[in-house]
Amino acid sequence: MRPLLLSTRTWFRWLSPTILFVGVFALLSVAAYGQSGVIKGLVLETNGGLALSGAQVTIDSLRRGAITDVNGAFTLGNIPPGTHRLKVSYLTYETNEQLITLGAKEIREVEILMTPIDLRGEEVIITAQALGQTQAINEQLNSDAIANIVSADRIQELPDVNAAEAIARLPGVAINRSGGEGQKVVIRGLEPKFAQITINGVSLPANDAGDRSVDLSLIAPELLDGIEVFKAPLPDMDAEAVGGTVNLKLRKAPQRFKLLAKGLWGYNDLHSDWRDHKGVFQMSSRLFDNKLGVVAQAGLERFNRGGDILQRTWRAERSNDTTDLTELLGNTLRLEDRQEIRRRYNTSLGLDYALGRSEFSLFGLYSRTTRDRFFMEERYSRSDQEIQYTGEDIFGTLDLFSLSLMANHDLGPLKIDWTLSNSRSNGQTPAAVSVNFRDNTSPFTGGNPDDDPITYLDFADPDPEQAVFRSVDVRTSSTLEVTRTATLNFELPYKWGDKIFGSLRFGGKYKAISRERKLDQRGENFYYLGSNEADRALARYALYRDSVPEANAPTTLPQNSLIPNIRSFLREGELDFEGLDGEAIPFSANLDPEQVNHWYRSQDAILNTDRNALVNNYEVDETVTAAYMMLKFRVGEWLTVIPGFRYEYSNNEYRAGLSTVSGRYGVNGFYFDTTTVQQYGEFLPHLHLKVKPTDWFDIRASYTQTLARPDFDWITPRIRVDENGLVVSGGNPNLRHMVSTNYDLVLTAYKGGYGLISATLFSKEIENIFYPFDIVMASDSLAEEFNYPQYRGYELNSYRNSPRARVYGFELDLQTTLSFLPKPLNGLVFNVNYARLLSETQFYFFTQKQVLVIPFPPVFDIIYDNQSRDVSMLSQTPHILRSSLGYDFKGFSARISAIYQSSKISAYSNDPSLDRFDREFWRFDASLKQQFGDNWSVFLNLNNLNNQQDISYTRNQSFLGTIQTYGLTGTLGLQYRIQ
Structure with a gap:
């Protein structure tokens, strides 16, 4: 659909009179409905008094209804004085009807107790996992949108x-x-x-x-x-x-005081680390006659997230005449040991206050993650007769802060809600220090470089004494994003006769995003020459050691005392690496992160600033002004139609730079700032339909349009021109946003006491999907098309839009409690879902061929051919199967879950036989919990029981690529809870 290029000012010229009209109408409505009352209440489970979220509360004679929130609370406003029949419906529970007498201007509070359906003529107890599943089903069935739900109880129990x-x-x-x-x-x-x-x-x-x-x-x-x-x-x-x-x-504070205190201790099997831990404290209560609700929480955790990575790389040779496939031969073998400790600190505060027919809420959230990482890598290159050793020490933080103020106003028939929010994300890496060493003294005793790279280990003869100190690099980076939003919504109910009713909802939103990306890089890569740089570095390190005696004395090559080697950077002890089948592979050099940092600190003041990094910096300012309208049209209980639209206008500014820097650390060339602007609007129609022919089956269909804006890296005007290599690379400021037209059809059958089964068909027709591409601007017309007329003949690495793409498939979902079975099998809870996902798009690339132009003397020319081929989208897993089996018996709960993901494409090549894939896998997890009394419980969680590895390959599984191993982890915890 063509964008409607309306300015924000024009849009608000249309919207302002509408808001004014609604305001006047609201005042008249308040006066007209001054005698109406309000019914507030809680819907609870009979056994234990647990809150039931997603329950449907209606007064059929008035065509008024509400859905209970996560605390089982509901509010029905604008109720005329008199006696009304209140009906509460909840899947797997008996329907409850009560007569409520309401006076003029009265706010009546009620408590509704729901009884589970009796399927076998005996008392029914709804267990913890079954209740969580039932809540999710009820919320899903009562949602106006097509949605899947994870309920509060399902999250909290296990x-x-x-x-x-x-x-x-x-x-x-x-x-x-x-x-x-x-x-x-x-x-x-x-x-x-x-x-x-x-x-x-x-x-x-x-x-x-x-x-x-x-x-x-x-x-x-x-x-x-x-x-x-x-x-x-x-x-x-x-x-x-x-x-x-x-x-x-x-969380929002429930009527009752709640308290949760949890502590756990964990184990990482791969690193034999018993020091993982987590603690959570949570409290909620209502004060001042239940008008003020308070929810406060704090948590901290420490987990070992290290892993082992083995990577083979393959080089492509000429095509095989028999198979017509490009031959793949061994290239390099890389072993990487990742040591990483992640710590998180979470805190949140929620306040809500009821003031007459208005409610105000304030939510604040802060989360910090720190990542302390040290990566060691050994790279074996048989054809180059070289072993490289790399160590990288990285400390990074990621902070998330979100603060929002919300309000709901019940003004007779008119309901108004608004939100003001400010959120901030800040990721920082103060210093990522990397050192590199190389042994080029023929460190292999034999072997064929064309063989599987894993065989290189059989013939490697590493000698750390001969590993030359090649370079040190230091990277500092930060990414700050601030999002501010303001929303205003109005809702007006209507009723035509006894059967037709609904509501009109409309409003607007303003959203502003500011983002800044900074990257600084410094380094020195001349140590291996034994030149002035090496002399100066060793002298500075000697001075540093005078005040820091724990820094090791520098070591040099046995045959050249001017060239430093790896020996002084090593620590005692052996380090084993886990391969594909669990075999232990010893590292040749166990680098010490402390010694790496000692060297960096001693050289910090004299490292070269790398101007090549400038091109990665950018700033972004985006604003989105939106307005929408939707009409909810209901005919009895069997038909619901929601037509509507949304209009979004974007005004975006992107600031980055054009760089032609070259040479060592970018000493040559220039860099200057550039700014680009994009403005566009999109009119996005919606239509949602729900048909309920019986009380156990419904059909939902929807037509929607959504959009996506390009990656920040892709759309900012970051351009680097390599005039030596004849390459232009960077973002594309002319990249368009993409628009998706979505079709969904959902069939759902459900029965109290049994569960739910659903089938979903979906299709997404996408215009202007964006993706990276590589092309040679071989003609003037191509160079003009991509706005680089002065760079004809250069290779262009950038991003572009594809006219069309399609994503489609189906989903199947079964959720059942099996409570109809005899004891003790009635405690089983079973869930299984399957998704079949497909897609169609295009991959653009170029090929080059050398042709003989003049036979004698021979003159050759290179012919470039820009091509494309039809492919599926990256990262799309064609088959996903998930299942879980839970069991509850009195105070005991257990769950084992499994997931299967089929192979998926991870990278495309110019040659289809060289495409890369992620291998299929199964993964199993388990959770156990035992309740003691009303408040105490002990739980055990086991993750990745089968030590599932993330494995990639090229062409087929005969050419394995990367194998990532993280191993089994487990936690054992104790919990105290008042609810």
């Missing part, structure tokens, strides 16, 4: 490691891991940057250095009172959600 792990249990969702723990979500095969992440509806700032993705490992599950994944968002939600919207719901 919690996952973090929010990403909890979301990944839903159909069509995969996760990207970092250090073995879930970090980002991939919804329906679309990369994490295409998912909108919110907390209580407030957008979180992106915290990736280059794209728009959000690290969900920052969010502890104990903070949450539920997770909603909207796969077909409504018009009142942000449009930037091609993959979907993930809303993390923070």
Whole structure:
């Protein structure tokens, strides 16, 4: 659809009279409905009084209804005086009806107790896991949007490691891991940057250095009172959600005092580390006659996220005449030992205050993650007769802060809600210090360089004494993003006769994003020459050691005392590396991070500033002004139609630089700042339909349009021109946003006491999807097309839009409690879901061929051919299967879960036979919990029971690439809880 290029001023000329009209109407409504009353209440479970979220509360005669929140609370406003029949419905529970007499202007509070459905003529006890599943089903069935839910009880009873792990249990969702723990979500095969992440509806700032993705490992599950994944968002939600919207719901104080104290101790099997730990304290209460609610929480944790990485690389030779495939021969072998300790500190505070028919809420969240990493790498190159040793010490922090003020006003028939929020994400790496050593003295005793690179170890004869100190590099970086939002929403109910009713909802939103990326790099790479640089460095290090005696004395090559070697950087003890089948591979050089940092500190003042890093800096200012309208139209209980639209206008400014720097540390060339601006608007129609022909089956369909804005790295005008290599690389300031037209169809069958089964079909038709590409501007027309007319003949590494792409597939989901079985089998809870994901897009590349132009004397020319081929999207897993089996018996709860992900494409090559893939895998986790009395419990969590490894390969599994091993981890904990 062509964008509607309306200015913000023009849009508000239209919107302002509408808001004024609604304001006047609201005042008239307050006067007209001055005698109406309010019914507030709690819906609780009979056995134990647990809150039931997602229950449907209605007064059928008035066509008024509400859905209970995570605390089981509901509010029905604008109720005329008199006697009304209040009906409460909840899947797997008996329907409860009560007569409520309400006086003029009265605020009536009620408590509704729900009884589980009796399927076998005996007392029914709803167990912990069954209640969590039931809550999720009820919230999903009562949602106006197509959504999947993780309920509060399901999160709390047997919690996952973090929010990403909890979301990944839903159909069509995969996760990207970092250090073995879930970090980002991939919804329906679309990369994490295409998912909108919110907390209580407030957008979180992106915290990736280059794209728009959000690290969900920052969010502890104990903070949450539920997770909603909207796969077909409504018009009142942000449009930037091609993959979907993930809303993390923070806790709100319930009517009763609650307290949670949890401590756990953990073990990392790969590193035999028993020092992992986590502590959580949470308190919630209501004060001043229940008008003020307070929820406070604090937590800290320390986990070992280290791993072992083995990587083979292969070099492509000429095509085989028999198979017509490009021959792959051994190239290098890389062993990397990752040592990483992650610490997190979380705190949150939630306040809510009821003032008449208004409610105000203030939520604050702060989370800090520190990552203390030391990477050691050994790289074996048989053809180059070289072994490289690299050590890198990195300390980084990632801070997330979010503060939001919200209000809801019940003005008779008119409901108004608004939000003001300020969120900040700040990722910093004060210093990433890297040292490199190389042994070029024929460190191999034999072997064939064309063989599988793993065989290089059989013929390697490393001698650290001959490993020359090559270079030191220091990188400092920071990425700061601030997001500010303001929203205003109005909702007006209506009723036509006894059967037709609904509401009109409309409003607007303003969102401003400011981002700054800074990168500084310094270094020295002439030590191996034994020149003045090496002399000066050794002299400075000697002075440094006078005040820091723990720094080792420098060592040099046996045959040349002017050239430093690796010996003084090593520490005592052997270091084993875990290979594909668990075999131990010893490292040749065990580098000491303390000695690496001693060298850096001694040289800090004289390192060369690398001007090549300047091109990676940028600043971004984006604003989005939005307005929407949606009409909810209901005919009885069997039909709901929600037509609507959303309009978003973007005004964006990007500042970066053009660089032609070259030479050692960029001593030649120039750099100057550039600024680009993009302005555009998008009109996005929506249509949602729900048909409920029976009380146990419904059909949902939706037509929506969503959009995605390009990665920050891709759209900022960061241009680097390499005039020696004839290469232009960088962002594309003309990159367009992409628009997705989405179709969803969901069939759901459900029955109290049995559970839910659903089937979903979906398709996304995407315009202007963006992706990286590599091309040679071989003609004037091509150079003009990409706005580089002066660089004809250069290779261009940048980003572009593809006219069309398609993502489609289906999802199946089964959730059942098996409570209809006889004891003790009635405590079983079973969940299984499967997703089949497909996609179609194009990959653009160029090929080059040398041709003979003149036979004698021979003159050759290179012919470039720009081509494309049809492919599936990167990161999309074609098959995802998840299942879990839980069991509850009295105070005991257990759950074992499994996930299968099929092979997926990870990188495309000009030659299809050289494409790279991630291998399929199974992963198993288990959780156990035993309750003691009303308050105490002990729990055990085991993650990655089968030591699943992340493995990649080229072409087929005969050519393995990277093998990442993180091993089994476990935690044992004690919990005290008052609820």
